[in-house]
Amino acid sequence: MKITDMLNEKLMNLDLKANDKAGVINEMIDMLVYEGFVLSKKAILKAVMDREAIASTGVGMGIGIPHGKSNTVVKPSIVFGKSIKGIDFESLDEQPSYIFFLIAVPEDSANEHLKALSQLSRRLMNQEVREQLMKAESTEEVYKVFI
Template sequence: MKILDVLEKEAILVNLKSRDKIGILNELVAPAARITGIDHNDMVRVLMERERLGSTGIGGGIGIPHGKLKNLEKLVLGFGLSRQGVDFESMDGRPTYLFFLLITPEHSTDLHLKLLARVSRLLKKEPLKEMMMKATSADEIIAIIGEDDDDF
């Protein structure tokens, strides 16, 4: 599976406005809730429960908030860009700019882990991160990811 197989254009937000973690999660979840028909607040609650275990701000300006929902039929993947950066309680203590939101059905652990690993590998590539930081549209993000979106 490729990232672009599951990343829906309407779930790509290139101008996140929020300045804190809960605001960012609310922004990222809005299109995911519309796409899936799942309650917005349920999605945010699951993500915040995961954040309490440890921040999904992995450092290097990257956050990968993720969680599992039992009433979700298929996974949802979203992307967000915060141009000013947000305190996402990242491991390196620095602001977070690039976000991938991943919410999967409760019993899809293998797929959940594979997609987390794929996104993490993709974001380790500095030139790709730099291009994403400059993107101004969902189409640009799709093109950037598509250049390096190999099957896993």
């Protein structure tokens, strides 16, 4: 499975409205719930926030990758979000974050999904990938980055 197989343009928002970390996570989870990929908003929100409590997933370089596992996740999903103004995501480098990938997986995910997610994580460490994502103005362009 490729990264692109897991992307869904209905799960992309290139102009997040939220002003803070909790808001961003909320806004992105709402998309999952709205599209029916997650049955319980409460459960996935708790899983993601619990993970943030261990250590912030704001890894720096303008990136945040909140993620969580929950049985109420119907299908492993990636939500892409972008904040034009930048958000304080409690980043390692203490700089604002602009690009977010929220990852939701069921407790017993198939390896192929997890592999694709690991590939996504690796790709984000590449500066070129990050720059292209910053520039992307349409869901199509986001999609193209990972082709």
